[in-house]
Amino acid sequence: MSVLVVGTVAIDSIETPHGSAERVLGGSAVYFAWAASFFTRVSLVGVIGEDFPTEYRKLLEDRGIDLGGLTTRPGGKTFYWKGRYHEDMNHRDTLEVQLNVIADYDPVLPSHYRKIPYLFLGNSSPVLHLRVLEQMERPQLVLADTMNFWIESQRPDLLRLLPRLDGLVLNDEEARLLSQDDNLIRAGKKVRAMGPKFVIVKKGEHGSFLFSQDGVFVLPGYPTEDVIDPTGAGDSYAGGILGYLASDASPPPGRLRRAIAYGSILGSLTVEGFGLDRLRRTSRTEIDQRLEAYRRMIDF
Secondary structure: OOEEEEOOOEEEEEEEOOEEEEEEEEOHHHHHHHHHOOOOOEEEEEEEEOOOOHHHHHHHHHOOOEEEEEEEEOOOOOEEEEEEEOOOOOOEEEEEEEOHHHOOOOOOOOHHHHHOOEEEEOOOOHHHHHHHHHHOOOOOEEEEEOOHHHHHHOHHHHHHHHHHOOEEEEEHHHHHHHHOOOOHHHHHHHHHHOOOOEEEEEOHHHOEEEEEOOEEEEEOOOOOOOOOOOOOHHHHHHHHHHHHHHHOOOOOOHHHHHHHHHHHHHHHHHOOOOOOHHHHOOOHHHHHHHHHHHHHHHOO
16 A cells, blocks of 8 residues: 655755765655655655755656655745764754745645555644645554654644544654653553554664553664664654555554564664665665564564
């Protein structure tokens, strides 16, 4: 089955202890779509400006990503982000943000997108997420991302959104903030009680927790030695999860647990190069081989 992603398409400039990359293709929708495309067909909804490089559009089209929902704003400029990562690669400073065309973006889904069964709502305002859901026709599974800014500034709207989600992905800090509980296990359970059928709490290189009707499932992160650029890893992680779920009709809980394992693999590959560089150089065969090595690491 196919997947629809609604999120940002961006131009990023990135500095890390391993070097820098100027004006590379980025954005939540881009990383998600590329990762999910290893498993299924992906359609993308987002907005860009007239300055968006033709070669970046072609890169996505050549990957087979459906860009029928990618709108070009006449006279507009594409969302731009510039950041610098610290030595530990877990913290970063935002040096520049130009919202440009996404500042007042109100997505309108093409009619044939509204029946796509799997939907990912990339990190954005819960108000925008609710407007997207109003346009969908009974999606089979809806997964969303959020962040501290929305939890603090639009909490009532986020609380209205949560019961309409099948799954929510957030990190440990965000889970504690949303639940108002410092214990991560209690926090995950409290967030799930707010509405989502399952909640995935990420702990970066240390792995993730899944909270669902089947209890708590813990998966360590794939041990990656060559962390070059963490940008987009979380969106690739989500793309691996939902892309796999759309390709596998087997029953839970194994299906969802395998999806999270695939998500971990896609995230681990993303960080091994700047921007999309590492994902562009991988294949489904390499992904499956890394998954098998991962399985051997955690089997006992």
